[in-house]
Amino acid sequence: MLEARALAGGYRKADVIADIDLRLDAGESVALLGPNGAGKSTVLAALTATLPRRSGAILFNGRDVSAEPGHKLVAAGLALVPEGRQIFAPFTVRDNLRLGAIALPRAHRVADRFDYVFTLFPRLAERASQRAGTMSGGEQQMLAIGRALMSAPRLLLLDEPFLGLAPMIVEEILATLARLRADGLTTLIVEQKLEIALACATRAYVMVNGRVIRHAPCAELAAGGDLQDIYFSAN
Amino acid sequence: MEDFLELLVSATASGCVYGLLALAYLVIIRPTSIINFAVGEWAASGAFVGVAVLSTLVWPALEWPWWSALLIVAAFGALVGYGTELLCVRPLVARGAPELSAILVLLGVLVIFREGNTLLFGASPLPSPAPFGFRRMLIGPFPGVSQQFLIIGATFGVFLSAWLFFERTVWGRAFEAVALNRKAAALMGIDLRMVGALAFAAGGAIAAVAGLLVSPLTSAHFLMGLPLATQGFTALVIGGIGRVEGALLGGLILAFVEQFGARWLPVPSGMTLAFPFVLLIGFLLFRPTGLLRAPETRV
Amino acid sequence: MSRSRSTRLSLAAFAIALTMPAFAQDTIKIGVITDHVGGSKFYAEPVTRGIEYGARKINESGGVLGRKLELIIEDDQNKPDVSAAKARKLVDDGVVIFLSTTGSPSTQQAQTVSLETKTPQLAPANGADQMTTALDNPYFFQTGPLASVQLATLMAYTRKKGFKEVAIVRDNTALSQGFADSFRGGLEKAGIKVALEEVIPQGSTSAVANLQKVRGAKVDAIFQAGISGPEMLQFFRAYAQLGMKEPIYGSYNLSIPAYLTMAKDLMEGVIFADAFDPDRPDVKTFLTDFAKENSGGPAGSLEAYGWDGIHLVAEALRRAGAPDREKLRAALQGIDKFDTIVGAKGTFWSFAGGKRAGFHPQGAVIRVVENNQHGRVLQAGQ
Numbered sequence: 001m002l003e004a005r006a007l008a009g010g011y012r013k014a015d016v017i018a019d020i021d022l023r024l025d026a027g028e029s030v031a032l033l034g035p036n037g038a039g040k041s042t043v044l045a046a047l048t049a050t051l052p053r054r055s056g057a058i059l060f061n062g063r064d065v066s067a068e069p070g071h072k073l074v075a076a077g078l079a080l081v082p083e084g085r086q087i088f089a090p091f092t093v094r095d096n097l098r099l100g101a102i103a104l105p106r107a108h109r110v111a112d113r114f115d116y117v118f119t120l121f122p123r124l125a126e127r128a129s130q131r132a133g134t135m136s137g138g139e140q141q142m143l144a145i146g147r148a149l150m151s152a153p154r155l156l157l158l159d160e161p162f163l164g165l166a167p168m169i170v171e172e173i174l175a176t177l178a179r180l181r182a183d184g185l186t187t188l189i190v191e192q193k194l195e196i197a198l199a200c201a202t203r204a205y206v207m208v209n210g211r212v213i214r215h216a217p218c219a220e221l222a223a224g225g226d227l228q229d230i231y232f233s234a235n
Numbered sequence: 236m237e238d239f240l241e242l243l244v245s246a247t248a249s250g251c252v253y254g255l256l257a258l259a260y261l262v263i264i265r266p267t268s269i270i271n272f273a274v275g276e277w278a279a280s281g282a283f284v285g286v287a288v289l290s291t292l293v294w295p296a297l298e299w300p301w302w303s304a305l306l307i308v309a310a311f312g313a314l315v316g317y318g319t320e321l322l323c324v325r326p327l328v329a330r331g332a333p334e335l336s337a338i339l340v341l342l343g344v345l346v347i348f349r350e351g352n353t354l355l356f357g358a359s360p361l362p363s364p365a366p367f368g369f370r371r372m373l374i375g376p377f378p379g380v381s382q383q384f385l386i387i388g389a390t391f392g393v394f395l396s397a398w399l400f401f402e403r404t405v406w407g408r409a410f411e412a413v414a415l416n417r418k419a420a421a422l423m424g425i426d427l428r429m430v431g432a433l434a435f436a437a438g439g440a441i442a443a444v445a446g447l448l449v450s451p452l453t454s455a456h457f458l459m460g461l462p463l464a465t466q467g468f469t470a471l472v473i474g475g476i477g478r479v480e481g482a483l484l485g486g487l488i489l490a491f492v493e494q495f496g497a498r499w500l501p502v503p504s505g506m507t508l509a510f511p512f513v514l515l516i517g518f519l520l521f522r523p524t525g526l527l528r529a530p531e532t533r534v
Numbered sequence: 535m536s537r538s539r540s541t542r543l544s545l546a547a548f549a550i551a552l553t554m555p556a557f558a559q560d561t562i563k564i565g566v567i568t569d570h571v572g573g574s575k576f577y578a579e580p581v582t583r584g585i586e587y588g589a590r591k592i593n594e595s596g597g598v599l600g601r602k603l604e605l606i607i608e609d610d611q612n613k614p615d616v617s618a619a620k621a622r623k624l625v626d627d628g629v630v631i632f633l634s635t636t637g638s639p640s641t642q643q644a645q646t647v648s649l650e651t652k653t654p655q656l657a658p659a660n661g662a663d664q665m666t667t668a669l670d671n672p673y674f675f676q677t678g679p680l681a682s683v684q685l686a687t688l689m690a691y692t693r694k695k696g697f698k699e700v701a702i703v704r705d706n707t708a709l710s711q712g713f714a715d716s717f718r719g720g721l722e723k724a725g726i727k728v729a730l731e732e733v734i735p736q737g738s739t740s741a742v743a744n745l746q747k748v749r750g751a752k753v754d755a756i757f758q759a760g761i762s763g764p765e766m767l768q769f770f771r772a773y774a775q776l777g778m779k780e781p782i783y784g785s786y787n788l789s790i791p792a793y794l795t796m797a798k799d800l801m802e803g804v805i806f807a808d809a810f811d812p813d814r815p816d817v818k819t820f821l822t823d824f825a826k827e828n829s830g831g832p833a834g835s836l837e838a839y840g841w842d843g844i845h846l847v848a849e850a851l852r853r854a855g856a857p858d859r860e861k862l863r864a865a866l867q868g869i870d871k872f873d874t875i876v877g878a879k880g881t882f883w884s885f886a887g888g889k890r891a892g893f894h895p896q897g898a899v900i901r902v903v904e905n906n907q908h909g910r911v912l913q914a915g916q
Contacts, residue, residue, distance in 0.1 A: 103424025292795075371775060453764045454796050505706060
């Protein structure tokens with residue numbers, strides 16, 4: 001479904017990431033692992049056309065989307081749950097979700113998307129008229145994911161969705177991701193912790209210093225010992 | 236007491252004009268963070284286009300009814316705004332230039348429009364017909380002339396529409412979202428370029444209509460842009476950029492201080508010129524975010 | 535002769551014939567500095583129109599000294615440095631004199647060129663008092679209605695009215711402040727108290743507050759010293775809105791026709807100083823003839839200044855006997871009675887006694903606005 005070839009780019013003159021090759025097939029769940037500053041978020045920025053400078057090819061559903069502007073990618077079925085959630089704090093839950101549906105293709109109905117998201121996250125349904133800024137971290141993360149789902153994406157990118165959340169909430173969200181996978185959603189999750197990646201992805205790319213140094217099924221990586229060794233072995 | 240009520244109407248009408256200019260600034264600043272000082276000259280151009288449509292003094296000398304002038308002037312302003320964004324702002328944004336570059340470029344646009352107005356319409360002030368004349372009227376206990384009441388009514392109409400747009404429509408919320416968090420808004424699939432273009436078009440339309448409304452009081456003349464730009468900016472600073480209502484509040488406060496101060500403060504008459512600047516400097520020093528707070532942007 | 539050679543000869547003869555008129559007779563070159571785009575356009579252009587009409591009529595009746603007058607017109611955009619540059623260009627083009635029709639600063643700047651190149655310069659319509667005194671330039675002549683004369687005439691009329699207290703209203707331009715000071719000086723000398731002076735700043739959207747104060751002061755008359763159109767319009771609007779009845783006395787600034795358009799229906803009964811009497815029979819003839827022979831609207835006082843100015847130049851040239859700059863200067867200085875279309879009845883232009891401002895001290899008139907027109911003369915001279 002998604003393929004990146006020799007992806008490179010950065011924010012100013014120097015490249016932050018280089019020589020990235022990624023591939024996701026429909027229905028897969030893949031993780032992007034690496035320490036802080038490895039460039040994982042930058043890869044997501046490159047994939048969603050929000051990185052200022054970018055080279056390399058990106059194919060989405062067999063189509064070359066390397067030159068597509070970001071808002072067109074959302075309409076094509078690619079959605080991102082950004083790092084730190086980035087919800088619109090003064091808006092209600094409902095307004096936040098409604099904005100997520102701005103790029104919903106005409107074939108879908110907004111009301112149906114609301115039903116889908118509220119069924120997935122009953123807590124959001126309870127708080128539909130509450131200002132998003134007054135919710136807990138976990139609820140905001142659910143809102144961020146729900147908002148991304150409002151555009152009926154086929155590929156969902158998530159940037160460190162479990163950061164700073166209590167273990168109970170992490171479990172809840174993992175369960176929701178499993179349901180989404182069962183519904184046929186393809187996911188690419190950026191994570192630092194291998195244990196969590198194990199729970200929500202089948203294989204992983206490992207990044208260090210802007211490059212992919214390893215690509216393997218999660219189980220294999222787990223068997224290979226501490227991820228820190230893999231990070232340091234690259235230097 | 237008669238003086239007080241009369242002045243109330245006059246100050247409200249002037250405050251509405253300032254508020255419209257402030258709104259023109261605001262709809263552009265919110266999603267783009269760009270201060271567009273050219274709105275004053277756009278108001279002047281709107282006034283001249285109004286004269287061209289309503290009277291025989293300027294080509295095309297149409298003498299059409301006022302509502303058609305309102306539509307034409309608004310459309311003209313929208314076109315001017317959109318064109319300016321396309322030619323002068325978008326190339327800068329595409330290159331990742333800081334907002335300051337766009338602000339400076341728009342100062343150049345200001346000069347171009349002022350000189351263009353002079354070349355096209357001449358140096359003499361032109362009378363702008365008032366659709367309901369200048370009949371002295373009484374609305375409730377308030378005495379005024381019909382044009383003042385028209386300005387007040389039209390302004391409230393514009394502000395109500397703007398408020399409804401931003402608070403109650405999806406696209407209005409999208410604009411707000413861009414103002415709150417550009418990156419997150421882009422992730423929703425909101426086309427930032429289109430939001431920017433529409434913001435400038437809206438600002439242009441509002442500014443041009445403000446010029447059409449005020450010109451029966453002051454005539455349409457090529458120097459009218461700069462005072463309007465200053466008054467609108469001062470109103471914006473007073474009211475804050477966070478809320479649409481702030482623009483109107485700021486405009487009214489400025490006009491009230493100006494006119495009630497001129498009437499009753501024991502200050503030599505020439506000093507009243509200083510009031511707007513005293514307010515502007517005071518607010519910038521002590522309350523730069525203005526009176527009305529924006530909705531919190533804490534995430 | 536071969537066909538081609540005869541063709542070439544014919545063509546050559548034809549070409550020479552076409553160029554003949556240029557060699558026929560010399561013209562007398564007269565420069566004109568005007569303004570098509572700047573702030574003085576609304577009086578420079580009418581004055582220039584009058585000059586052009588005058589030159590045309592002079593040429594139709596044989597020209598001057600057996601030659602036609604040729605006008606070379608330059609646009610200074612009312613900018614002083616451009617005015618000086620254009621003056622220099624006209625001098626280089628060989629003009630024997632140039633006429634300045636634009637604003638005072640521009641005319642002053644062009645004076646430096648007049649002095650340096652010893653070329654006569656005439657400001658036919660400009661009334662600023664200091665133009666002949668700020669620079670000691672024997673080549674510069676001014677026939678415009680002097681501000682001092684107009685204001686003195688207005689004060690003479692005012693004294694007859696028995697006012698006790700008046701208000702002055704002005705805008706915040708330097709020129710307006712100057713008028714206000716002149717008014718104040720003249721009024722106080724006449725024993726009339728100035729109860730208050732209100733300023734309508736540029737950029738104002740309402741003069742209601744100012745005029746409420748004037749209304750409250752219950753004065754006998756209001757002296758309008760403003761010069762900026764939009765602020766004057768606010769004054770007239772607020773005056774009408776407040777239902778005020780005090781008589782309005784204006785400077786000669788109100789004699790500019792553009793204000794009648796801008797403040798239509800609002801200026802009825804306004805008293806103002808001017809230097810043109812449309813009821814004089816010779817003026818009536820001038821206006822009728824002008825309308826018959828020119829497009830672009832009827833003439834007013836400004837066209838008359840241009841007309842008189844170019845005729846003054848023609849008369850001086852005749853007396854000089856030759857299109858020579860020095861002789862022309864001397865001839866102009868020697869004119870002590872030149873009858874004009876402008877000015878009160880029975881007045882004339884004169885440079886007697888070595889002065890170079892030719893306007894007659896009794897030449898100003900007091901007129902009243904009637905039916906949205908500059909109406910009849912109420913008083914001629916002081």
